[in-house]
Amino acid sequence: MGSRRSAAGYLFFAPALIVFLLVGLYPILYQIYLSFTDWYLLRSLTPVWYGLDGYKRLLADTVLWESFLRTIIWTVGTVALEFVIGLLFALLLNRRSRINAILSGLILLPWVAPSIVVAYTWRWLLDGQYGALHQVLYQFGLVGERSLLVDPSLALLAVTAVSAWKGAPFMTIALLATLKSIPEELYEAAAVDGANLWNQFRFITFPLLIPVSVVMSLILGVLAFYSFDLVWIMTKGGPTDATLLLGVYLFRQFFERNELSYAATIGVAMLLLLLAFSSVYLGLLRKRQTA
Amino acid sequence: MKFRLFSSLFVLVLLAFALSSCASVPAQAPAEQPGAETTDEGVPASVVFWQFFTDPPIIAAYENAIQEFETLHPDIDVQMEIVPWAEQQQKLTTALTTGALPDVSMLGNNVVAQYQAIGALESLSPYFEQWSEEAGEDITADFWPGDRYYYLLEDEWWGSPMNVETRALWYRADLFAEAGIEEPPNTWADLRDVAIQLTTDDVYGIGVPGAIDYPTLQVFTNVYLGYGARFLNDDGMCGFDTPEFREALQYYTDLYLVDGVTPPDTPNYSREQLVQMLSEGKLAMYIDGPWIYGTLAEANPEWLPDLKVALIPEGPAGRYGFLGGWPLVLWKGSDNPDAAWEWIKFATDPEQGLPDIAAPANLPPGRQSIADQWLEAYEEPLRSEFNFFLEGLQYAQPYQYPDPEIPEMASLEVDAVQTAVQSVMLGQSVDDAVTQLCERINDTLSR
Structure with missing residues (x-):
């Protein structure tokens, strides 16, 4: 009886497994295979075994390492801004009012808007000739005549801020849900003990937000690390590589330079980096929870 | 338990091997002999x-x-x-x-x-x-x-x-007349002088693209070929490490850096933004193909009848256009x-x-x-203006003229030359930009 039920279970599970193998596992395995080959589309229509040479090339590629450093800044910056914005909005929306009920829906707009729309909108807002936001910044003397996106020293900051603007609602909703689950009694007890608002936030709210913040940061961090579309539309990795992230670099290698295998090698390296980081990150979280 | 783990791993490795083998099957079928038809009779x-x-x-x-x-x-x-x-x-x-x-x-x-x-x-x-x-x-x-x-x-x-x-020079005859300029510029040096004269608080003398996008190279090609620069040298490697190319790059980027005759966002501007500026009357000159007329006619600015076309200016080495x-x-x-x-x-x-x-x-x-x-098929006066595009085709050449197209060109044109133009516009010296450009080109050609 038990084995029959078990067989039926596997049978029900099989379609999902097959789909996963085909669309999840196969591309990853194929990418790993490609990373050990040399497939330069200007020389060959098929991959040629290359061993570890692709990885040696990767280690010696200075543009890649610069992109990696930029991607770390972009990822950490995006997540940090998303957390700050998300926390502020979540605290604001946690108060019960009619406006907040409407705002809770509206605040999701940047998150649900397609990246292409967000990117074009912000590109025009920051345009030196037509951009409304640029004009405001210009009037306050915060920028010169040219757009932030043309300035190599500020372009990364600008696209990071846009990325955070898009991702912050997701953080807001997660933090808001957690805030609403904190029992009111905790705050009442703290008030009886003489805790002011700051101390209530510091000793009750913030510690209880940490677990969800950690998980959300990991999810949003992974999304930011792999990001491509927003930067590609806004700057194409420029000006002068100032916003060249790993995702953009990988795209260029594949579609512009026809370096199919090298693009795969970069992809595998990104995957391994994220796996290692996620494992350490979640391991530390687990350790903290059990301590 | 160990057996189950071992068998799972074995299946996984087999699967990976099978998939990899599938992937290594040549993507293309062997070439068929010309003239060989494989369709069954009666079926289209x-x-x-x-x-x-x-x-x-x-x-x-x-x-x-x-x-x-x-x-x-x-x-x-x-x-x-x-x-x-x-x-x-x-x-x-x-x-x-x-x-x-x-x-x-x-x-x-x-x-x-x-x-x-x-x-x-x-x-x-x-x-x-x-x-x-x-x-x-x-x-x-x-x-x-x-x-x-x-x-x-x-x-x-x-x-x-x-x-x-090919591209030609679109210009506003009304703005030329207001500035007392009788003829469109015939040389790149003239174009610079005219652009300076035409630049006011409301209008830029010319709009040139500087973004990492095709139009940047397509317009810049007119300049470097006209200055006598060549993409490839006699050895088939980077030919840009020459005084001719440096002069061309200096000229193109000085329009932005020194003369200020092109918009402040030029390093990030491509066709999309420049055509919009032209349609709003903010540019006196612009280099592009005949297709932009449709966009301008749709915008229907009052100065549209004053929009004229001229040949691409000539440089010290002659007149060349992008083909x-x-x-x-x-x-x-x-x-x-x-x-x-x-x-x-x-x-x-x-x-x-x-x-x-x-x-x-x-x-x-x-x-x-x-x-x-x-x-x-076009009515006058458009017919006379569009004739400049036909005339221009006699001067139009590819990026790598006078060499035949090379397989690597598509990858080089996308970011190598355009990056050099943008880098100089954003402060890099011409010498450094040329050195990096040739390193990039030679690196790709040696691959």
């Missing part, structure tokens, strides 16, 4: 055709041509699939690696060498010879001079020209190469499909013999 031979335009008039022109062709050839079924220009490179790369190429497609003239080099294209030379025999003349003599650099590779033809395009365009190509591995060729022949024949198909793109056709016919 199917020809899949990738067309890159999304404009309804162009699609309609192709649909009409296909209908006409299928009436003449009831044994052939042409299936047109729309692949937008912006996506064609990605789609072709993906199709190449998965073996899902069409029989016939349009192709940017700049990438023909790339696909020819890896054996993905079928040579059209045997077909052209047969066509020339039928016509009683060498049909390739009718191609525009610059197209030979794109399509005649290793002594064989790989594309049949559909459209060609764009696209042919139809026959992909190797086509199930019905002869049927596919019949479609290419019909669509690019100046006496059959070509005039009607080429016209809606607002660009000259790929054959010189029907250039006047193309021009006559």
